[in-house]
Amino acid sequence: MxxxxxxxxxxxxxxxxxxxxxxxxxxxxxxxxxxxxxxxxxxxxxxxxxxxxxxxxxxxxxxxxxxxxxxxxxxxxxxxxxxxxxxxxxxxxxxxxxxxxxxxxxxxxxxxxxxxxxxxxxxxxxxxxxxxxxxxxxxxxxxxxxxxxxxGRLGPDPLHNPGPLRTPYPLNEANVNREDFVQRVLGRRTPVATLLMDQKVIAGVGNVYRAEVLFRQRLDPLLPGRALTAAVAGRIWDDTAAVMSDGVRDGRIITTTPGFWSDKTSLPPTEEAHFVYRRHGQPCRVCGTPVALAEHAARKLYWCPLCQSSA
DNA sequence: CGACAATGTGTAA
DNA sequence: TACACCTTGTCGA
Incomplete structure (x- = not known):
């Protein structure tokens, strides 16, 4: 879990x-x-x-x-x-x-x-x-x-960004792990939603961070890796590192920003902590379109079909 | 109180 | 793709 x-x-x-x-x-x-x-x-x-x-x-x-x-x-x-x-x-x-x-x-x-x-x-x-x-x-x-x-079987961990604790990645080289991630994404036919759940591509991301980062970056989950630029892939890494670092600090996954909280003076309740994860059928916090749900590679995938449309 | 889903992965078919 | 793993919280009867 x-x-x-x-x-x-x-x-x-x-x-x-x-x-x-x-x-x-x-x-x-x-x-x-x-x-x-x-x-x-x-x-x-x-x-x-x-x-x-x-x-x-x-x-x-x-x-x-x-x-x-x-x-x-x-x-x-x-x-x-x-x-x-x-x-x-x-x-x-x-x-x-x-x-x-x-x-x-x-x-x-x-x-x-x-x-x-x-x-x-x-x-x-x-x-x-x-x-x-x-x-x-x-x-x-x-x-x-x-x-x-x-x-050795795991990809880079955004919580070791840039200094790894105990990993096969070189020390003291800024962005080594980030560049490693980008190279593991670019050119792939695999949908980005699948790549983010692949622990050889990026280690530590699960179903919540997958859905939430793709929303925050307004990315269509089914875009193949090869449809992304290096800049976009790098932004996925940076945002994942940011929200997961918050998760370490808070002991919770909170991916919404204070502008979306009814009480901005303290951390939000679970119902306000996510943009799309487990919000199937509820209105998108940004555009109001009902959040979509699909079974994707045996896991639930949540996304906003308007905000995250690649068309 | 039972059914079912859950922030996951490995193995078999 | 399906199931095993083997635990807990939630929901409905």
Missing amino acids: PEGHSIHRLARQFGDVFAGGRLAVSSPQGRFAAGAALLNGHTLVNADAHGKHLFLHFEHGMVLHVHLGLYGAWDFGGDGEFRGASSIGAPRRVGEREVAGETGVDLPAYAGPPAPVGAVRVRLAGEHGWADLRGATTCAAITEDEAAAVL
Whole structure:
């Protein structure tokens, strides 16, 4: 469910609250028992994300690789020190739930994580907090070489723009990732709507950002890549980087601008946060034409047939 | 309380 | 293109 912005927030959260400490790693559900044994008792060095993939690097050269897929989620909790270090603030969304006590209230001493509820694939427990993973598509203990191979299958991530965290792209060259994306789009017969969902073309974009960026750029979703100029493709990258960076900051996907909000003094409710995503049949916020919906490559595609007409 | 969709991907047909 | 994966929220009966 989460798109790339959520995974980058999770990486930051793991780095904040667990890096540098030894972790008890277990699989209450049992499906990850062998992998948990390979990680149990080792120290987390750092956490990073590329696209929708999360990598937790341990000191002995093993990596916990997690992809949340359609409905995976992490739950976090811990004592006051854990919560003080936590970078996931008040607004929490799918994929990053924090379930400790109330904020600002006297917290009880940390007595260890609660009894696992439901199908907890993996539990990480540190000195001050814990994290439970459920429902992930991928949860594997792999080597650093295997982690590098995963990165090699992914395209550039707009949240590594321009400085990548841990990617195959060169450091310190502005716009390298942007130019890489442009080259992966130009000349293609594939519709731009499909290209934006292809993690080899751009890593981290999902169905919401796909629809919203195409609207913001007023692009017909079915235009093939080869119908775009380098300038237009570059603007897609820049806008994606901008709205996804906002998503990292806000913990939500908000692609509308304050001019479209009924209350401009605070972030908008969900009903005002998107231009077209899940607004099928409702009037376009710009021109009033009903938002269209089509099944496209097994995913719902939303767009305004007037604003995004290429004719 | 059951059916169904959901911010996703891999594999088989 | 279809389905499996395997969890949660929403909606209707």
